[in-house]
Amino acid sequence: MRFLIFLLIGVFSMANHLINSDSPYLLQHKDNPVDWYPWGEEAFLKAKKENKLIFLSIGYSTCHWCHVMERESFENEEIADILNKYYVSIKVDREEMPDIDKYYQKVYQLMHRRAGGWPLTIIMTPDKKPFYSATYLPPHYSQLGPGLKEILLSIAKDWRENPQKIKEIADNFEEFYKNRKSEVKKEDINKLIIAKILKQIDEEFDFTYGGIKGAPKFPMESTLDLMIDVYMITKDEKVKKALDITLTKMAKGGIFDQIEGGFYRYSVDSKWEVPHFEKMLYNNANLPIVYLRWYQLTKNPLYKEVAFRSLDEMIKRFRDENGLFFSASNADSEGIEGKYFVYTYDEVKSAFEIFDNANELMEYFGIKKYGNFNGKNNPTIHGEKPHNYKEALEVLKKIRSKREFPFIDTKKITAWNAMMISALFKASEFDEKYQKTARKTLDKLLEIMYEKKLYHSYNKQEKNKKEALLEDYAYLIKALIDAYEHTYEKRYLDFANKLAKESLKFKKESWYMNEAKNIEADYSDSSYASSLGVLANDFYDLALLNYSFEYLNLAREIIKNGGYYINNYPLFYPSITKAALKDIYKEYVITSKKPLFDYEFDYPYILWKEGEDYEICVVDRCLKRSSSLDELLEGIR
Template sequence: MNRLADEQSPYLLQHASNPVDWWPWGEEAMEEAERRDVPVLLSVGYSACHWCHVMAHESFEDRATADFLNSHFVCVKVDREERPDVDAVYMEAVQAATGHGGWPMTVFLTADAEPFYFGTYFPPEPRQGMPSFRQVLAGVHQAWTERRAEVDEVAGKIVQDLAGREISYGDAQAPGESELAQALLGLTREYDAQRGGFGGAPKFPPSMVIEFLLRHHARTGAEGALQMASDTCERMARGGLYDQLGGGFARYSVDRDWIVPHFEKMLYDNALLCRVYAHLWRSTGSELARRVALETADFLVRDLRTAEGGFASALDADSDDGTGRHVEGAYYVWTPEQLTEVLGAEDAELAAQYFGVTEEGTFEHGASVLQLPQHEGVFDAEKIRSVHERLRAARAARPAPGRDDKVVAAWNGLAIAALAETGAYFDRPDLVEAAVLAADLLVRLHLDDQGRLTRTSKDGRAGDNAGVLEDYADVAEGFLALASVTGEGVWLDFAGLLLDHVLTRFADDEGSLYDTAADAERLIRRPQDPTDNAAPSGWTAAAAALLTYAAHTGSAPHRAAAEQALGVVKALGPRVPRFVGWGLAAAEAFLDGPREVAVVGPAPADEATRALHRTALLATAPGAAVAVGSAGSDEFPLLADRPLVGGAPAAYVCRDFTCDAPTTDPERLRAALNG
């Protein structure tokens, strides 16, 4: 076993028995490189990464390769999900140098952690124009020993270039109607009208952009925005991206038609998409959206919830195919023969027609990914239900994909928001309870007595890595949603505690935000990225949470900070709207107010109070801040001085310092909050 044996990360533990003498990230590894006068090989990946596993099997488990590495390098392995700051800094360098990035990420550093050579996956033999990994290692070693001055010069220039990439903040104003209209136009130009989604292959689920489109439609009535959101959601849900048997979404589609996924299932994707489909149902009443939202929520609770009540990070793309081989997609795909074995000939033919299973296959080796046809209504519903149940039971007997059990604070925050809202919309108190339990875990295990977050935990033990901006912002987002759904003001208090850290430790004097705190470990550059990637950027997530908190509390500093943070969306939204979807959604809330809704009654559980509360939660007004409680309660600031009306429960709606007359009628409340 190497030095990774004592680590908590499942990804690092996967490499603990490699013949490579791995070190975890830290000063000790850099000091060892300086003592030996050798370069550092930094390898970054994550547990559900297919090509990370491939490179590990081909190179890191190979004794000859390991011997060369151990002799000429100090080898450092990083889980990008534990250390997104380390990943972000060196990924920025990789992308700047090569024009692309990805995982596994392979970077060679000096003992001062300065990068000088980059790549991603390297094969064991030269392939498709790529050098072999051994060739790369030999070349780097030769350059280090024979052209050291050149190596140091390159490293110095790269660090200097990265240091000059600070984001110019501009006028720090939130975007207005013009910028949002330009963003919508840009999305329309990139929209794939035939297949849904944006751009070509590979296609990633555009969760944050869909949230913007739904809010924009709700605020302006733009039917084109709703059409793009609705059609994209339908195409994703009917394609192979969505698990037609077990619910939940894979990471992305390798093709433009959403047929063949990259099979890993990530917590952040499914939390975001669960919420998106719930919001789509709220806007349209779509039965497909309702079903997908609930099935995805059930997937989260069934397959990703940990024993401690949090949510695990991911399920692997690969699993045992039944012959001892670890194969991508083995758990999910079907051949006609496999259908017949489980269902018998007649029902197998029905299933093949229904799910799009062909003799040629839609994946590899004659296997097909299950899809849902547009014409499912022509099939006998009872037969299809029976087929579905039998296939799901048969699949459950297959070797399951591995699970990365670490609990990431940010992604659990997203899951808390999704489960709380989905549970409230569809009268599923069990989902709300799952959200509460996850929130309890974050408070108990990830939050210290000063309100500082730890990024990860596993098996009930907190990790050593400090929370980054997305952790504070996404957990605050989850707590704010939970406060609105449960009527428990303590979650608003915890959100405020986290957001105070955002203002004091992650923002500079001009209001720009950084991904790491001012007192965090110093890297070659303090990472700062306002653009969304697989999940909302910490920057835009913070803007959204600050805005909602300000609406709940009337806090001018939080409102001003949100407006300043949205200044970057004003700059980027018209140019690259696909990459600031969460910021554009927050801007919609900003332009809408957001509206402040206080629901008061003799008790939150009172039937009339619940009717008003449910109406408020189902409102499509972008970013509405909803508080519910007894008249005279001090649980929420919005409830102050809000009496019953004629002894009956009432709802108060305010916006831009102006309040409507209170109403006791859910229909009037709905009219005030929709459109």
């Protein structure tokens, strides 16, 4: 019995302070020898009391390089001893705390003059002032320079021997950060920003493979969405070419899972051939919207097929028992990146022996002797579909079915679920089955995530729900507006108005990401559209749907505050630029007895509202009434 007690004590003592977390990412680190703390006062008080530096590591559960750094460094007893002796170590799940992540990504960007990533490594003074930042670090000295061990020992030595020097560096950076924020001034919007966007597309776009020039390549959904708006306004053929090339190359490339559907997070090469194999919910919500919008204009069936396959994969594999959507799946399975998704030449050749056109099928799926990913093949599409394409696809699915699917982070995030709801409502314009899923998801999201106030996320324990952030309000308001437009159920518009008014709690002299108002919201669209950009569009839409100058003024204030970015870098701040274009070119609301999404528009800024057939209005007046939609829209085409 005594032996059993000692054994149990030994087992429990192995776990660190992350053991009670609800975050899948933090739980992955609960048995590390590093004495990790979650972000919170307990860790900060310990750092101050013991005068220890803070080692902050930010990542997420499906991040490949986060897992590599864990295996190499955080499971390493020697490195763990250094961290435990000289530092207070804090782990943050960037999906659970995107406000914290956003702040420290900006710290990294200002220190290095380039974008950061994950894992993000920050070292701070005991009073939380950062002075060192990095992304992935190898455990030991290599040809790239010092490893984590050497860096930790060197900084700890400096802190013991000359703490004032480190404090000065941290204070100087803090001052630089504050001054940097105040440099950007409000600007009136230049009416010629369309010309600026066209120039930036011409300069920055890859007209061979699509996307922004260079590698790695990210889908940049909000940029593509803005470009569709610009094309609808200008009919510029170069914009059309850029969109066609990008969306076709992605649809046929390795960034799209050609076997089961769904987009991976990004491509490591410039041709969209070799992806990083994570599947994120936000990509697979926002990209289908872009593809379906472009399908409406081009009628290319490839775009609708890709959108539907992405949504169907999310519905099949990424939902819980309540119908809410999980956040992401890992790039690795069984400890190997891409193992679930790729094929050897021989296994496919052997499996395709049942077909009389095996070589044609091998060529169609891009299966080659030496592969395109570590000697194996990540399928890419070439040429027209063979007559037995579907049968071959089932064979490739069967091969995968014998493998272990990558880890899925089962965390439910309000903002990301709202993105998926918007995508499903968009898809319902082409297949009504998606509306049922959209409504069920939205109603359940409101039931679980709104209890007197809105919440951001939870994994398995609803009692551990995290406080909502500005992005949750912005994206959920958008989803509710989409729901109202597609159903004319007033309860959705009423709830959108309720949340819009509640969102003002994030506003002081500027907008903040969190209710504590200690991390400012910004305009940059990084992994997805910025909360401020989305919110400005929400306010503009609500101004039209409610005929409200209050909402209009809120939208215009956000737009003006972002004027510097809109005027100078519109293609790279697309969500707030979209709101500015609504203000310049006008958004209209059309009343009708029922939603008419089968009517084809060639103007991007049209809203639907329940009313008599048909009347077109702006925020302060109605312009025209007609029994014919064609006649009604003549003036804005």
